[in-house]
Amino acid sequence: MTDTILIVDDEEGIRSSLAGILEDEGYRTVCAADGFEALALCKRELPGLVLLDIWMPRMDGLETLKQLKEQHPDLNVIMMSGHGTIETAVKSTKLGAYDFIEKPLSLEKVVVSVENALAMTRLKEENASLRGMVLQSHEMIGSSAAMLRLKEQIEMVAPTNASVLITGENGTGKELVARSVHYHSQRRDKPFIEINCAAIPEELIESELFGHERGAFTGAVSQKKGKFDLADGGTLFLDEIGDMSLKTQAKVLRILQEKKFERVGGTRTLEVDVRVVAATNKHLEEEIRNGAFREDLYYRLNVVPFKVPALRERRDDIPLLAEYFLSAYCNREGRELKRIVPEAMETLKRYDWPGNVRELKNIVERLVIMTSGGTITVNHLPDYYRGEAAGREGGAGRLDSVLELSSLREAREEFEKEFIIQKLEENDWNVSRTAEAIELERSNLHRKIKSYGIDIKK
Numbered sequence: 001m002t003d004t005i006l007i008v009d010d011e012e013g014i015r016s017s018l019a020g021i022l023e024d025e026g027y028r029t030v031c032a033a034d035g036f037e038a039l040a041l042c043k044r045e046l047p048g049l050v051l052l053d054i055w056m057p058r059m060d061g062l063e064t065l066k067q068l069k070e071q072h073p074d075l076n077v078i079m080m081s082g083h084g085t086i087e088t089a090v091k092s093t094k095l096g097a098y099d100f101i102e103k104p105l106s107l108e109k110v111v112v113s114v115e116n117a118l119a120m121t122r123l124k125e126e127n128a129s130l131r132g133m134v135l136q137s138h139e140m141i142g143s144s145a146a147m148l149r150l151k152e153q154i155e156m157v158a159p160t161n162a163s164v165l166i167t168g169e170n171g172t173g174k175e176l177v178a179r180s181v182h183y184h185s186q187r188r189d190k191p192f193i194e195i196n197c198a199a200i201p202e203e204l205i206e207s208e209l210f211g212h213e214r215g216a217f218t219g220a221v222s223q224k225k226g227k228f229d230l231a232d233g234g235t236l237f238l239d240e241i242g243d244m245s246l247k248t249q250a251k252v253l254r255i256l257q258e259k260k261f262e263r264v265g266g267t268r269t270l271e272v273d274v275r276v277v278a279a280t281n282k283h284l285e286e287e288i289r290n291g292a293f294r295e296d297l298y299y300r301l302n303v304v305p306f307k308v309p310a311l312r313e314r315r316d317d318i319p320l321l322a323e324y325f326l327s328a329y330c331n332r333e334g335r336e337l338k339r340i341v342p343e344a345m346e347t348l349k350r351y352d353w354p355g356n357v358r359e360l361k362n363i364v365e366r367l368v369i370m371t372s373g374g375t376i377t378v379n380h381l382p383d384y385y386r387g388e389a390a391g392r393e394g395g396a397g398r399l400d401s402v403l404e405l406s407s408l409r410e411a412r413e414e415f416e417k418e419f420i421i422q423k424l425e426e427n428d429w430n431v432s433r434t435a436e437a438i439e440l441e442r443s444n445l446h447r448k449i450k451s452y453g454i455d456i457k458k
């Protein structure tokens with residue numbers, strides 16, 4: 001909590017009078033009688049600011065400051081001392097103290113210093129969240145001919161109310177395209193609601209989409225609005241629409257045709273004005289032939305087809321995206337901007353990126369965190385990124401490299417990824433069948449496929 005102030009002083013009188021003054025100013029205070037107590041308190045609940053006496057028995061203020069800053073580098077500390085010498089003031093500043101006030105304490109000075117320090121804390125927090133925001137921005141990076149054409153198409157189609165079907169492999173940026181359609185439309189000030197049809201168990205999807213009335217099924221203890229309700233006036237993004245059951249497809253079709261629907265367990269017909277943008281990595285024509293997707297819904301959605309090209313089909317965008325993510329992650333981590341040497345960039349350009357932009361984003365994040373110097377060279381890249389034999393062909397060989405990893409978490413993740421790829425291959429890339437074979441919930445497998453950036457081959 002930003003506005004809790006921890007007062008650390010061995011004199012009870014000073015602790016209580018400071019607490020009184022600060023509480024009158026509207027702050028919450030907690031007190032500690034020495035450095036050990038202060039460190040323990042900060043572990044339990046981090047205050048917004050610490051007022052720390054220098055002369056204390058057992059552990060003095062400077063040592064306490066040192067340990068506090070080691071454990072909580074962003075914590076602001078104001079030092080207090082009755083025997084203030086320039087030397088201790090300099091030492092405190094070097095250890096990272098924000099300010100230094102002399103005893104006897106002047107009420108006015110304490111309050112001003114506290115206000116300034118808390119304002120500084122807030123600024124630091126704002127700064128950190130602004131830095132993180134670049135990574136959540138919806139800017140579509142790319143200047144390859146394919147991406148420029150896509151952006152042009154978006155700008156033309158977005159202002160109309162036409163439904164849109166976005167196709168492309170996993171991680172190519174389909175969701176980004178959907179958001180871009182929304183932000184270029186008249187609906188931009190209304191909600192953009194998304195739902196991943198593959199991640200939600202089949203029996204819950206209707207209630208997620210259309211909502212339910214109280215008592216519609218066991219567990220429906222109150223009425224709940226569905227995504228169509230929530231998106232009224234705005235855009236609903238139906239991700240992985242190829243995983244929707246035929247029954248749900250029929251209901252979605254009705255909304256597209258009549259703008260009407262009923263909640264699960266309800267009789268009242270509701271009307272909504274929702275633009276549907278759908279996405280899939282499946283070949284829906286094939287699904288239609290197999291009887292798994294409604295042809296009428298397909299034509300209704302596919303008025304304007306958007307195809308997001310795989311990253312290996314627009315290699316010119318790789319350096320641009322890599323630099324963009326590099327700068328965003330260095331910024332987020334508060335590190336100086338690193339440089340990818342030309343040879344390493346060439347390696348990235350040659351690699352086939354089965355997980356597309358998501359895989360590139362993940363690897364850049366890993367490189368920013370794992371490399372200590374200012375440059376990223378070929379040696380920092382995973383082995384399988386080098387040479388033509390990239391991607392999943394390396395299967396068995398790559399498992400050997402799991403043994404070279406030092407952390408159990410990394411090794412477990414690497415093994416899990418390889419295992420899933422292998423099993424998908426054995427089951428013709430059919431997610432439901434693979435889930436059954438490895439005894440995992442389908443939605444769970446889908447989540448793993450997505451987070452590992454595995455591209456579902458047809």
Ligand SMILES: Nc1ncnc2c1ncn2[C@@H]1O[C@H](COP(=O)(O)OP(=O)(O)OP(=O)(O)O)[C@@H](O)[C@H]1O
Pocket residue numbers: 139140141142168169170171172173174175176177239281321357358361450
């Ligand atoms: N052109 C781009 N510019 C910047 N970031 C991008 C671009 N394309 C994709 N990304 C980023 O890559 C990640 C994956 O993109 P997104 O989720 O849109 O892909 P997707 O095709 O919807 O994936 P899936 O099919 O797995 O749902 C996201 O973090 C997204 O912000």
